[in-house]
Amino acid sequence: MSDPKVLNATIPNKMVLIFLSTRAVYVLLRPLHQTTIMAQIIGGALMGPSLLREIPLFPMGSRYVLRTFAEFGMILHAFVLGVQIDLGLVKHIRKRAVIIGITSTLLPLVFGLSSFRIVQRISHLDDETASSIAASVVVNSMTSLVVITGLLKELKMLNSELGRLAASITIVSHIFGWSARFLLPVFCAISGIRMELYLINEKSFIKIEFIILMSYLGKFTGVMVPSLFFGMSFLKASCLALIMCCRGIAEIAVYCMWKDRKIITNQIFAILITNMVIITGISTTIVGYFYDPSRRYKLDVRRAICKSKQNSLRILVCIHKEQNVNPLISLLEVSNPTRNSPIAAFVLQLMELKGSVTAFLKPHHQQTKREAASSTQLINAFSQFQRCYYGNVVVQHFTTIAPYATMHDDVCTLALDKRVVIIIVPFHKQWGVGGMLESTDLSIRALNRNVLHKAPCSVGILVHRGQNKSNRPVYTGELLYHIVMLFIGGADDREALAYSRRMAEHPNTSLTVVWFITTDQNRPSTEMPDDHELDNQAFDEFKDSMVGNKIIFREEIVKDGIGTTQVIQAFTETFDLFIVGKNHDPCSKATLGLSEWIEYPELGILGDTLVNSNDEFSVLVVQQQPKESRHELKSIQ
Template identity: 35%
Template sequence: MVGSDTSSCSCAWHYLYLQAIHDVDAKPGRGKNVVRESHIFIIFVLVLVFGFLSEISSQHYLLGPLVFGFVVPSGPPLGSAVVARVDTLATGLFYPTYLAVTGLKTNIFTIDFRSYMVLGAIFFFASCVKVGTVMLAACYYEQTLREAFVLGLILNAKGITELVMYNIWKQTKLLSDQEFALAVVMVVAVTACLTPLIKLLYDPSQQFSATKRSTIQHLKRETEFRIMACIHTQENVPTVINILEVSNSTEENPVAVIALILVELVGRSTPVLVAHHPGDTIESSIGSSTSKSNQIIKALGQYTECNEGRATLQPFTSISHYQTMHDDIMRVAFEKRAHIVILPFHKTYAIDGTIGSVNRAHQSLNLSVLEKAPCSVGILIDRGILGGSMSVLTSQYIYHVAVIFLGGVDDAEALAYGSRMASHPNVDLTVARFLLFGEENCKERKRDTDLLEEYRRAHVGNERFVVAEEVVKDGAKLSSVIRSMVDCFDLMLVGMHHQDTPLLSGLGEWSECPELGIIGDMLASPDFRCSLSVLVVQQQRIAGKPISRTAKPVDKEPLIHDVPDEQVRSSWTITVNEGNRG
């Protein structure tokens, strides 16, 4: 039905991706965006020159560099290069030193009690007036009282700017020692009170808390499947494209790709969330030249062109600190009603299968998204580079997918995604169900059997949907069987958390990545020298609790596709362990 179109597009994908990279890299003038050391040196000299000009014009020496800073463009390439040179020195040495010197100049013993009371009353009255004014304006624009109050508190916060101003006034004798000490003490007191109060009253992620189901398992038939793919670098793109391909976009069940390019905030003060429109580039949207981001957008655009009428693309760019980047991810996922967010794993693999690099900021980001995401979440462990090919879907190649099923809501979500993939004419899906010996009459086991039976009926006539069962006695046998599987598949889907079972006892003691769960952490280990990519799935949590396991998959009618013959490939067979019976 869709096989010919999909296969031809898949066959051309590798060429189109390389062509997209070549087109962007070959842009005229691309080399002009390189910031040389001479440029940084000139900027530092100009800072001194403007400071000198301010002094000889009877102004404070800070005025000239401040005005010059407004002129220098923020963000990459120039702003980022400057920040990269001075950030560590400024924040690690100069900033704490300035605060320490300010503290040494503050003599609190010069302040009498009456001055404390008078100035405290003035600060309190001024703060109340500011909070009240902000709340009136915010309520006029239909903000909640809680958000309006927090906004007023934020506008009352004070920091380094006020301290610099007070130091200048002290140097120019506008403030006496007592007045300077009072001002510094009030800055410290206000900051100490407002910071924990704001954190207590305002959690930005709470506004994206979902109250309705947004999962793959509960997705209705003939409904658009919305996948949000988060991308850090262009190396994430090929495997993400393959995931999108096997997600089986059809005219009846189209796929909406919401691509969010994640860029660390460097060289600018304000985070930016940009929604790109057709024909836009990063340069036209945020005024900087980021060729890697352009490559990602163009490559994804080529994918949607190959699947015209079956797939759409909505690209975004989030430029933010990693500590707050999860807010942008959840905002876009919530507003676009995504069914799953796919995040890259924080570890990359070298060509020999060892861990190439580890980014702890990415790990913290993934943990934050997992905790509060308004939909299901998948963490993609990409070993595509080990396979030696950027494109795995062609008209002559069968993409082998496995689902590890032990039971639980997360495994049910992984099974639902795998079931959708099994409808693709070039996908061979094996559901590997592991059973604990001696629990034939377990209630949970019967529920899982009913769930699998639903999917069996949905794929009547589809020879590439296979359910295999293995009865094992302990975690050691489970680990051994999974290890024997990894060389037989291209992609493995596994739930993040599983129901309590003795099969997992002892396997989590050496876990390094809790966000992957026990099985996912085992598959991410460098001990598995294979080209297998893994997608670890967590089903949406509502109010921090999993959705009921008893919900049945919606698709109950058989999905029959004519598929080409499979090429010869190494096989793996699951058999019931008869020797353990009796």
């Protein structure tokens, strides 16, 4: 008999060993897009008797205690998942998802049970093995909602087009089947440890494996065929079918329960877990490599204000919290909504996925009262803004609930569907009264970077510097709203100039345009060959269209970045808003020496310089085309 004191002392050591080994396996397999559950099972198998048969690393005494902890963790996990599942989503499932969900459940049963009958007739299986296989076929025909959504979240596809369809399908499949971060890894690792591959009988293995693989083939076919029928591309249909073939924590729990109750044999248990690891591992690798959700909204040439032939401005504004509302409304006001140049504003409230397993993107009128409760004040503010500019502004409200890691998919998808020319996102830092920093959210910063990289149109990052006078309503006409546009050159500056041009037409704004001229005009440019010509052309058109005493043009000759900084610092606090382009020619003398001190690369050199000043003006940083896309266009030309 083992000493209980010694046994109790070794349990924490065993758990630490499990965490370290499974984490090491996860790090090694991460480049192959493997999930944490797969890593935990493989880590457990490496420590179990399948590999260390002569080294009893986990003797039966400690294994029983660990299983108690693990099963308690599984109970907690199941409880949390039960709370998170929203069966109200069933009402919103479309016909395509229902049909694919039904076929993905029935065809695996047909394929698996048919192959089981064939094997039984050709080569008789003993009663224990036969009953185990029949039960396994039933389990393999089901798909767990929590497994698929968890897998999609780790692959960063939860709120992609394919991810939402997969979640809808699993809800249907879930109905046909069965309706803690600390202890769950132990549960998965113990499942791997309980695998005893040396018990597999070579004679019966081929028969069992054939039946199980036919069940997986039925699942793949049951998803693939109706997906192609509904017009999905071969790549999307294949990836969706592979996702639906994945297995996870729900199946592991059933296999372990059936093994304990002698419903399946030790051999069947080992084969099922092995198949799950191999097929899920291969599927996630293929899907992670071939399916890119951003491919849907990536355009060779992005939509932009300067390229738009319409007078109307279609703009998407993103909101995280109530503090973002007033600055964004002020920006929409100075964007000059009129009868001849109206604004279509699409307001997207961004909320992190918490307390639910499924993400969604919905217009306001499709939300339930519970879902819309958090948006009431936001909607009231923009409705008031729309009433003030009745007939000149149309506002549509949307809400997305998704993980921050993939939230940019919803932003970019909505921008593509609504044909917007610019997306406005708030900066990740929030300043309060007196310029004091109130909050910083690195998740929002990562989101902004993803939007900058993948958006199908221009992007503006709005940096609001405290509760200054830029919050006041522009339409009152009490004071002029002073705007400064800093121009060095390049596609982003031309887009910023086009936006400034629209703002300058507002009767209650004044615009100052500062063009930084350097002494290196004849140097070889790293930008596109005709970049300087496009800059001159944009300025000539701007000057021709902007006739009025509210427009001030200044040309500043600078030798380096220090000279540019000195010019910027010369501006007083009387200005409300600075508009700058994000990217510039890295060889330009106007920014020479400034890139070494940049703190926020997503704002560009000038934007970073302005934000790090002590003044309280707001800053709008505009990007028309990211650097990599610009270099691609250059190589094409």
